[in-house]
Amino acid sequence: MTEPHDLVDKVMTELPEWLPAQRWFGGKDRPVTSIRPLRTSVLRAEEPVLVHLVVEVEQPDRKEPYQLLVTDHVENYDATAVPELTGALLDLIAEGGEVEGLKFEHEPDVEITTGLRGRPITSEQSNTSIVFGSQYILKLFRKLTYGDNPDLVLHRALHQVGCEHIAQPLGSITGRLDGHTTTVGMLQQFMPDAVDGWAMATTSVRDLMAEGDLHADEVGGDFAGEAHRLGQAVATVHGDLERALGIEHADAADIDRTVRAMTSRLDEVVGAVPELRPYVPALREAFEQARDTPDAVVTQHIHGDLHLGQVLRTVQGWLLIDFEGEPGSPIAERTALRSPLRDVAGMLRSFDYAAHQLLVGQPEDHQLTVRALEWSRRNRAAFTEGYAEAAASSVGDPRKSGHLLRAFELDKAVYEVAYEHANRPEWLTVPLSSIARITGEGAVQS
Template sequence: MTVTARTDPDDARLLEVVRDWMPSKRWYPAKGVTADLSVVGGIDLADDVRILLVRVHAGSIDVVLQVPLVFGTGSEVIGTFDGRPVCDGAAHPSFLRAWLAAADGPGIVADVATARMISGEQSNTSVILGTGILKVLRAVAPGENPDVDVPRHLVSVGWPNVPAPLAWLQATWPGADQPGYLGVLATFVDAAEDGFELACSYAGRGESFAGPATDLGAVTLGMHEALVSSYGVAPSAVDEVARAVEGRFSWALSAVPSLARFADGVAAVVAEVRALPSAPPRQRVHGDLHLGQVLRSHGTWFITDFEGEPLAPLDQRTRPDLAVRDVAGLLRSIDYAAAVGGLTGDDAAAWTSDARDGLLAGYGLDHHATLVRALELDKTLYEAVYESRNRPAWLPIAVAGLERLTSDQPRAER
């Protein structure tokens, strides 16, 4: 079914209960800045469950966040409302029962009392629920959500390396011109290792990651081929890529003024792109592919989280793009794994070079070097903004990437 958010005078008071709690959560997008918070609407999913939709506005940040709340006891009590405890609802049994009852799709039979929230760096909230994993989308937007639509298409053409969607819940709210998704339940991949944690452990041991990276490159190529079968292709032009990088730099510079020192390097990369004779066709892509979006289970890679960059508008996350953008995202993630795994200097350079070569070999990429570099740069500019807002301690990783990608070392199309 599609649930409906409505305005309620009491929601303004409920917002005050969670106002100071929200900025402490990983999924809150406006850390370190003063933001205007207002209630868009609320959804009574059950007598003791209310989903609050909160608009967060601060400069270029303007999103609607989903905040599931449960009135009663729970593992994380936020405050009280009319004498009742208010709990974070995302992994609460009352919320999960109500969510499963309202959702569409084949679903699963699960004991919600055994539900377990996944900890770690996430822009949404994921809860293991029986044989499925529920992703509670935090930033919601009207329209078709790629994290539901894309896996459905991949499963329909028989691609095996994606968890199949089992259930989904849509909602309408004031100001939305069409329904949007609140969450999706997908098949749980058993005995899975997070790709980023796995790579960090390899880096920490100084062990080559080239083998797993080669396998991942091959799986990524298979995903792109399946996406072409599902969605087709569209023409592309090098000037579109060049203008996109220029636009990304302007956006990043407005958010992080200290990036101004990279202006000449960015301009040089853009000029190299414009000098290319052509660009490959555009197609549907993952859009935010990195090692944290992949799982390795029983020696096989699975690709997850097709929502795209969480800070980007929905129309940007669903339009056709160059497939090598996903490759660039994985290459950037290898740099992150080396840094987080504790490698520095020559050791980091050797480890990342080995892993990057493995990924490119598995994908079969022996050309488009200039485009890969440009799209790595584009991704790194996004990272600089994301880290400045959410993980300032990791900002130096993005800055080091910008220094490498905008340096004067020789660059040639292969």
């Protein structure tokens, strides 16, 4: 019989090795200097023991809280893989209540089915999600942000205004952390028939590459209709966020800050990646041009990390998931009001990635490169057109804010250059060739 507190002691001694081996651990590139427990809740004292644990992980330049769910039932202690234990979490949410300071709640007016077993999803994730039957998905946030998680906040706000392009939020788990009521879990409606946008888009690209002489609009797997509907869905979600939480207008000082941030990121990245150097003058000019926008720039709550992997195609249409923002960015930045064109730019970058990913690491093939470009152009245009059709009047057609949209896209590409340089050097050509193309093509393009 394992005492819960003995289990915690044992886990604590093994964490320095165990933690960096987990795929969701965000600090793999730096050594872990110390780990200490921040809070512990024993959710089940009898075998198999279940303990909810939040630890603070210290690294040379940061201290971050991480959430763990541990058991004595499996060798690696990870309780998220044990169906009867994760089932207990769902039951707690269904009942509602508090266990040792952890609060389990379902959203008002929803009833949760109990007695389901949970299975963790296997895709690469920055968090850990558990699926119950074909009905629910529970996301356990791994790296915690003090306070309400924006994923939950924005899902709730969108649901309240009847947004049709999200999975309904159904419940939450919260705990006190350093004086803040902090979201540690979010329960949502699971879409069993969903296919993610990245899988659909790259399948379409593969079809095109496999066809001898046909063009993107002639092959069976053409994605442009989907891209168009996706653009409409993203614009509709932006409109719903506006209705739920309002908008503001950026003034000259805000825009100045944005331009400076883009320029200083460029300076930083070019220091590390000399391949970027030839594009610096054109990039700087593009960032400066973001200042001359014809209309006032609207800022609002946005998705913040939008790409094809964050959208799901279901029988009812496209859904946006994961409103947490870029996991690596500071929370203040993630919750700040920003231009919705940043999300548009994120999706445009993703179309470029989907188009070119099959060519990475392959010998140069002119024909395939032309096809990739053709696919990208077609789908970027369809997405933008769909967005323009459904955009709120406050935002309007993104092509009318061409300078700003282009600057956001280039800023994202500069970020990708840094990321690929550090993580996947073979992929560096994807953002670099986009930068060459976008800076070479002039302002308004899609």
